Amino acid sequence: MERDDVVQRIRLAPDAGLVRSLGANHTLESAVADLVDNSVDAGATRVSVRLLTRRDRLTQVEVLDDGRGMDSDAINAAMTIGHQRDYRQNDLGHFGMGLKAASFGHADTLTVWSTKLDASPVGRRIRRADFSKDFTCEVLSSEAAMEHSEHRSAIIGSDVGTSIIWTEVRNAYRGNASDEARRWLATRNEALRAHLGVTFHRLLTDGRLHIDVLIDELGDALAAPGVPVLPIDPFGYATTGHPAYPKALIAKAGDTQVKLNCHVWPAKSDITGFRIGTKSGEQFQGFYIYRNDRLLQAGGWSDTANPSPARQLARVVLEDGQAIGSFLTMNPEKSGLKFEPIFHDAIGRAAATDGTTFIEYLQVAESVYTNANKRKRRRRPVIRPDKGFAPDLRKRIGKELPFIDGDSIDLKWRRMPAEEFFDVQLSTKTLWLNSRYRPLFAPHGGSLNDAPVLKALMFLLTHEVFEGRHLGSRDKDEIALWKSVLGAAVMAEARMRGE
Template identity: 45%
Template sequence: MTPDLRPDVLERKTLAPDPGLVKSLGMHHSLESAVADLVDNSVDAKATRVVITFETTGGSPVGLTVADDGHGMDGEQIDEAMRLGRQRVYESHDQGHFGVGLKAASFSHADTLTVWTTRDGAHLHGRRLFRGDVQQDYGCDVLAPDSFRTNLVDHLARLGTETGTVVRWSDTHFPRTTVSGGADWLDESKTRLRMHLGLVYHRLLADHRIRVDLEVFDRDLNERGAPERVSPIDPLGFAASAVADYPRDLVATTGDDAVRVRCHIIPPRSSGPSYRLYGRDGAEFQGFYIYRNDRLLQVGGWNHVTTGHRNRALARAVIDDFTAIAGLVRMHPEKSGIIFSHKLQQAIVDATTGSGEPAESFKGYLERAEAVLVESRRRQRVRHPIAEPSKGLHDAIRRTIRAEIPIREDEGPLEIRWRRMPREKFFELDREERTVYLNQHYRQMLTGGKTGLSDAPLLKTLVFLLVEGLFKGQHWGPRDKDFIDMWDAVLSAAVQVEETYRNGGKA
């Protein structure tokens, strides 16, 4: 039925979108948000196992696969899944929302998207989208089952199932050549992915509703590395609150609807992954934590209800009931945050605990969180600054050091490298170059052959913490030189004993 036209309208036209729209798909996706979008589809398919595989050739990442043991799709369902912006009724428990997630996530990092699936283990369905073709006519290739049967069955067998779905990215945009090498990009990407997936799915992971593993498949060797399991990271996972009567529930009223906001004041001087989300200073993540079906959609941020401030670092407020705010918010397509309406913003500003005693307001909550932090600073012991870590230490370790310990600003960063030196030495220090050198002779043994710019992370971190203080000041005195000789002698003896043990001998 034609809708009624306004008085100034001659007619209504339906204008189909130009296929060139695909060029902008996924522009704001990070690797972590894109992969999470694929995992959302697995969750909607009732999967209990998800394996994310980076594929490498010549040591460089060239592809990515996400396999799950969900209920799979039939021919009609996979066609709908590959359709751009398909309009369907999403159930209240679904993670999907816009109908573009699979395509936007995939084309953000690859030019070719392939999907294999089966609902019963007998009827196999495969589809492939090429970015170039989709930009012209939305064309989708239907794949012959025999062309992918072995690959699909092998993936599902590793998950212990005969049903499920495999999503594969090829012609990826992953870096092939970097200053530090593709292996370091891959290590850092896996670290970021583990942190992101562990955070946004922490409830599902902790309750064992789903298990997610990361692995690397070397195409040249036809070998898979050991899978790395994603662990839950609860942003409120602290043993106790900083204040006895917290967390407290505030109620924001919008007309006939009520939105419950659970307000937490996390302990001052907190550390660990629950505080230092993504390995960064936890103060960056003050604000609202918004869940939809136990999937975390927003990690901190005040959504213009108030402003971020260093004194509010301990304030984290949870909104669990997404249905209560669904009509008052807009979700980012990448599911990386929420936009509040003015109505919801004002309702939270006016929120209170209700008639209970003692009553609390949202403003009072913020003031309480600020007071706890200010008081803790008066009692806090000052941590002595250290040298800034640089090349040689893994990026995740450098972020943690910067978040936990003040950095000496009046001197340059400190590197850790390997180089050849006599076997009886373990390390050498170069004051002018501000570099700690480790003995190349022991590198293979200490890294298990997996070398790279950021290899041997535990060893390098311990050596860094041991010697960084020697790089203060203008020169080394006799006492400093004696310490260097002493530590080198002890560590040299230790590494030689370690080498003997590993070679099957006795010390």
């Protein structure tokens, strides 16, 4: 029998002290991405991220957009901690904490200026020290709001939109070495661009969103344009690593089921998308979880499997919205998800229509990687290509073949008789090409690293000659053969082209 023991209902407001811990897990990259989420939810098609400095030290961060903007009531709600608006199905916002957590994780002062169609520009400012005592927010003047609206319009090209400004930035380089300060900025810029590029790659690719990033001295930037962020597709391979993939596995738990699209990258991949920013592709094996085309998690097995070098080609797409909340729990920073025990069990039982299981998929990815590297281990070391070879070509040769310590070969052009195409100078480790035929292979003018296809072929043909200490009778005979055949071939090529 229930007892009627309720005598009163009271409202327990959160302690303002929680503000001090807001955003503690946010990186600069994840914090800016959270602000971009708000811009996308507001219908923005352009977002400008501005990292402004004094003497190369980051002092102000701005995120400007051309979204719908806010009026007085809407901006008050946005500045209220924990306020959850009526989220639409396709919104990226989720907790009502993003703006405050992202901002106070990196700055002590948050200022928001916004202009909505047919409404007066508005401005609000929260100082972390005050907000952590009593949640107070400053209402800013209409004149200042109008001025900032015009400033944003000059940059974004829209009369409506929102400006988020962080001042008193805490998490930045504060030392005295200018070189270190510039290096810190360059590193943050690269990491930020990579994070935004992969997080919003679907929106960027199809033109729904344009993001640029500007780094400039405070006061000098004005309306200067930023550098566009390019999409980084973590599944942007040209050819799959295994003909049976990608393949869909279905994970079921009760009445809920989720599709796992399993991919195998081609072995020896070294392109943007496999590697992201400065990090190697090995670090991005695992699950890629999307919500409304926004990437929430870029890799990681979340304890469903063990990461290993042999599994670096394996990436799994999960973009079923019903999984979040039932199988997965999103963290406030939207930088990863917790896999619930029910989902761990479901993945263990997941299978494709042909019966392929999750562990069998991982084994296929491992075999593609292992077989490719077995072939590589059987190749003996070769002389290192040096001057005359394009950097990308040298890098690729180095990935395919180990190098002999110490020695290197240069490839240069010089004038020779018409019937000669190349010459070998073992004493200086130089392979000479006849410069009279250079226009055939570098028609737009020669450079140190020109004609990469020709040079790659000549390296593969002749490298063994340079790996000995002297030319034996077999070497001399092969060089004579090559000179005869290639000399005739290049003269025929010149005649065909009328040169």
